[in-house]
Amino acid sequence: MSDELKIKPEILEKVDYALPRKSWLDPAVHFRKGTYCYSAAPKNVEYLHMANPREWQPHDEDWKLPENWKEIVLNGIKERLTKYRSFQVFMDVCVRCGACADKCHFYIGSGDPKNMPVLRAELLRSIYRNNFTAAGKILGRLAGGRELTVDVIKEWFYYFYQCTECRRCSVFCPYGIDTAEITMMARELLNLLGLNINWALEPAANCFRTGNHLGIQPHTFKDTLEFFADEIEDITGVRVNVPINKKGAEILFVTPSGDYFADPGTFTCMGYLALFHELGLDYTWSAYASEGGNFGLFNSHDLIKSLNAKIYAEAKRLGVKWIMGGECGHMWRVIHQYMDTMNGPADFLSEPVSPITGTRFENARSSKMVHICEFTSDLIRHGKLKLDPSRNDRLRVTFHDSCNPARAMGFFEEPRYVLKSVCNNFFEMPANTIREQTYCCGGGAGLGTDENMEMRMRGGYPRANAVRYVRERHGVNRLGCICAIDRATLHSLMQYWVPEVEVTGIHELVANALVMKGEKEREVDMRGEPFNEKEDDSDV
Numbered sequence: 112m113s114d115e116l117k118i119k120p121e122i123l124e125k126v127d128y129a130l131p132r133k134s135w136l137d138p139a140v141h142f143r144k145g146t147y148c149y150s151a152a153p154k155n156v157e158y159l160h161m162a163n164p165r166e167w168q169p170h171d172e173d174w175k176l177p178e179n180w181k182e183i184v185l186n187g188i189k190e191r192l193t194k195y196r197s198f199q200v201f202m203d204v205c206v207r208c209g210a211c212a213d214k215c216h217f218y219i220g221s222g223d224p225k226n227m228p229v230l231r232a233e234l235l236r237s238i239y240r241n242n243f244t245a246a247g248k249i250l251g252r253l254a255g256g257r258e259l260t261v262d263v264i265k266e267w268f269y270y271f272y273q274c275t276e277c278r279r280c281s282v283f284c285p286y287g288i289d290t291a292e293i294t295m296m297a298r299e300l301l302n303l304l305g306l307n308i309n310w311a312l313e314p315a316a317n318c319f320r321t322g323n324h325l326g327i328q329p330h331t332f333k334d335t336l337e338f339f340a341d342e343i344e345d346i347t348g349v350r351v352n353v354p355i356n357k358k359g360a361e362i363l364f365v366t367p368s369g370d371y372f373a374d375p376g377t378f379t380c381m382g383y384l385a386l387f388h389e390l391g392l393d394y395t396w397s398a399y400a401s402e403g404g405n406f407g408l409f410n411s412h413d414l415i416k417s418l419n420a421k422i423y424a425e426a427k428r429l430g431v432k433w434i435m436g437g438e439c440g441h442m443w444r445v446i447h448q449y450m451d452t453m454n455g456p457a458d459f460l461s462e463p464v465s466p467i468t469g470t471r472f473e474n475a476r477s478s479k480m481v482h483i484c485e486f487t488s489d490l491i492r493h494g495k496l497k498l499d500p501s502r503n504d505r506l507r508v509t510f511h512d513s514c515n516p517a518r519a520m521g522f523f524e525e526p527r528y529v530l531k532s533v534c535n536n537f538f539e540m541p542a543n544t545i546r547e548q549t550y551c552c553g554g555g556a557g558l559g560t561d562e563n564m565e566m567r568m569r570g571g572y573p574r575a576n577a578v579r580y581v582r583e584r585h586g587v588n589r590l591g592c593i594c595a596i597d598r599a600t601l602h603s604l605m606q607y608w609v610p611e612v613e614v615t616g617i618h619e620l621v622a623n624a625l626v627m628k629g630e631k632e633r634e635v636d637m638r639g640e641p642f643n644e645k646e647d648d649s650d651v
């Protein structure tokens with residue numbers, strides 16, 4: 112846990128929901144340490160050829176905006192109203208019914224009304240009304256309009272970087288308003304003024320520099336995968352192959368760099384390697400497309416598009432037939448909701464067919480990308496894997512539906528099917544906290560950094576509370592998920608709220624249960640921990 116957060120959980124969980132005395136129309140924001148993210152370093156802004164690179168911080172009085180900042184923002188709104196029909200609709204159709212008001216984890220965890228989705232959107236909508244509607248132009252405040260001022264820009268920065276674009280609110284909106292899309296528009300507008308956060312921008316810059324978010328160089332990428340092969344050999348006695356940049360392979364495998372950079376993602380990465388080796392899959396990793404995530408989603412549509420292009424360009428260069436993606440969250444929103452229209456159609460690739468079962472993944476006919484949980488669940492369904500779920504018996508597992516695969520793909524069953532096939536002890540969290548109603552980890556959309564730890568722990572509180580529920584009732588000690596950001600942020604969240612629960616990827620548990628051909632008598636799991644060692648359950 113970061114040193115930044117000194118407040119104890121007993122204090123943080125006492126949320127004050129009393130209405131503030133000042134009107135919501137007052138934009139003044141206090142940038143309190145722990146609740147906001149630091150600005151993007153100028154070198155990253157410059158690297159991405161984005162606007163107004165300079166040294167500044169949100170707590171500074173002077174944000175060093177361009178002289179014509181107001182004109183830039185109003186022109187930016189106008190351009191986007193024309194370009195994105197959904198933006199125009201979302202600005203116009205909200206009836207302020209309030210159905211979304213208490214659905215945002217940041218509102219639940221902070222009690223700040225401006226974290227209600229409806230009010231978050233009003234921060235931008237009020238400027239739209241004032242400048243782009245007849246009623247707003249004539250009646251101003253009476254019609255819910257506000258003047259665009261520097262304080263409004265600062266308020267946007269504070270609250271649109273307190274939205275993880277999780278889309279939980281949209282599930283409850285009778286008009287289908289997607290507040291995440293409004294946040295994306297607001298962040299695009301902020302980017303026009305050079306108002307961006309480092310944790311969202313540096314990964315994008317790194318991705319162009321070295322191939323992945325974490326700035327890992329190709330030789331380190333190779334060494335890391337080789338190191339995992341050594342580990343797997345120590346654990347199983349089987350030496351797995353690590354094909355990189357292999358031209359003519361059938362499948363290109365792309366996963367987020369978090370999987371090969373830090374625990375517990377690394378154990379999931381070892382799971383991929385063990386599984387592919389066991390199947391004798393003709394596949395390859397790529398040192399150029401060594402990132403499945405796409406932080407363009409947290410900055411601008413243009414950035415999404417150029418980052419996407421890397422994956423398809425590499426698939427073309429290597430001459431693969433189709434692409435398989437690892438356990439990532441927002442990667443799958445990008446692929447399913449943007450990639451095909453932005454970068455496709457990928458006609459040079461084939462409709463994915465499993466070389467092991469012959470299953471044709473018709474759902475990926477257009478994107479040509481298959482989620483590894485689809486691939487693995489299909490293998491299990493066809494009896495292609497020899498599994499010993501008792502190896503995971505010391506684990507009592509629950510599953511966190513990662514926001515993007517759940518709400519952008521409707522991806523609920525496959526991960527559960529895999530989990531239940533490789534674990535004997537599986538327990539669901541309460542129904543209103545899973546599947547399409549899942550709660551965010553609190554650190555998505557580029558907010559998973561340390562300086563805003565208080566807000567992350569507040570935003571993650573509803574998810575943590577649901578984990579605590581199954582911990583207390585069923586002794587759950589592992590939280591499974593299929594997202595690299597989740598694996599990183601849920602780790603801190605559990606340490607803070609439910610420290611007895613560790614985080615895991617699904618393919619880590621698959622590899623634990625997988626009985627490999629020629630393996631030695633296995634005694635330890637992918638973490639090197641004994642299969643049968645009892646965890647300390649004294650507090651359950």
Ligand code: SF4
Nearest residue numbers: 205207208209211284
């Ligand atoms: S649920 Fe939809 S229509 Fe109702 S206040 Fe929220 S965004 Fe507006």
Ligand code: SF4
Nearest residue numbers: 215274275277278280
């Ligand atoms: S998208 Fe998620 S974080 Fe953003 S307002 Fe809606 S519920 Fe809150």
